[in-house]
Amino acid sequence: MENQAHNTMGTSPCEAELQELMEQIDIMVSNKKMDWERKMRALETRLDLRDQELANxxxxxxxxxxxVGxxxxxxxxxxxxxxxxxxxxxxxxQSLKAQVRKLIII
Known part of the structure; x- marks a missing residue:
């Protein structure tokens, strides 16, 4: 009877479970994406700081x-x-030496 109720609504228990799993996967992927984006922004900030240090x-x-020049x-x-x-x-x-020699000779 329960199967018939699901079938009349258009989804079977497997389809509902699959839909729930897909939603959970979407949430996990979204969370992972936000984590990666946060890490990427942090790395970009560090890279910008290093670039500025290098320029300085x-x-x-x-x-x-x-x-030095x-x-x-x-x-x-x-x-x-x-x-x-x-x-x-x-x-x-040399000039003074020559004058001294002249004085000595005289």
Whole structure:
């Protein structure tokens, strides 16, 4: 009699159970999807932070590279100046030595 009642309503007990299982599966899939989406957003946030850190590090590296370039230019300039001063002092020293020799001879 119960089977006949279900049959008159258009669903058998198996179909009703199957429908319930399908609804439970849909709920489980939906929950899993929300969990994955939440994890994906968290990973995207972490990735964005890492990208920002990388961009900041690259900017800092670029600035340090420019500073190194300026310091190299200053070093080259100072070395040239030092060489010119050394040559000048050596020339003056040779001149003084020549004058001292003349004084000794006299």
């Amino acid at each position: 590090a690259q900017t800092c590296l670029d600035q340090k590279g420019q500073e 300026l310091l190299r230019q200053k070093l080259d300039s100072l070395e040239k100046c030092n060489l010119a001063m050394t040559q000048n002092y050596e020339g003056q020293l």
